[in-house]
Amino acid sequence: MLEHVPNWLGHMLHNVRAGHSKLVIVQEEVVRTDAYLALSSPAFANGARLPERFTADGEGVSPPLLWGEPPAGTASLALIVEDPDAPAASPLVHAIVWNLPADERRLAEGAIAVDDGGARDGRDVGRNSYFFEGWLPPDPPTGHGRHDYVFQLFALSETARLGSNPGRSELVGALAGRVLAAGMLVGTYSRGEDAPIAAEQRAGDYGAGTMA
Helix, strand or coil, rough: HHHHHHHHHHEEEEECCCCCCHHHHCCCCCCCCCCEEEEECCCCCCCEEEEHHCCCCCCCCCEEEEEEECCCCCCEEEEEEEECCCCCCCCCEEEEEEEEEEECCECCCCCCCCCCCCCCCCCEEEEECCEEEECCCEEEEECCCCCCCCCEEECCCCCCCCCCCCHHHHHHCCCCCEEEEEEEEEEEEEECCCCCCCCHHHCCCCHHHHCC
């Protein structure tokens, strides 16, 4: 959609951004602990460019994710992916996954998709900023510069009851007072500027097939 924004308009909007200070993970009422939960991806390094496969310029599937052992007492995990560089008042939500089992340690490539009210194990894919379930592929305006896509994972002491397909505001309310540990992973993407992809990030080099 935003690939059709004129390059000149993207450049003019370069400084119009929601801001990293509005990410869920930095909200005082959400995270009140220093406990860290390691979060990574076999498809891209922290701070590196997302392979096109996971964006609106490629297949548009969600990337594979891996994480470490959560703290004792973790009842479930929750994930939100936001773009704080979107030219909007608030970060653009690209994905929400709620009620991941405490013993889960990964999400396979393409796992963030329509689930029609949740899976058998209780997990539920929520609404992105376009008001539909699943992964909203990165689609930054041409010429707007680099966007950060911030994957934020939370280990929760208890799982609040949420309606089907929770959105950002519901998630933030449910996280408050329940976060035992948190982790973050940043992938970047841009259009209309030089942004070479490292050889190890090119499609096929990250062994996505092992994540199925």
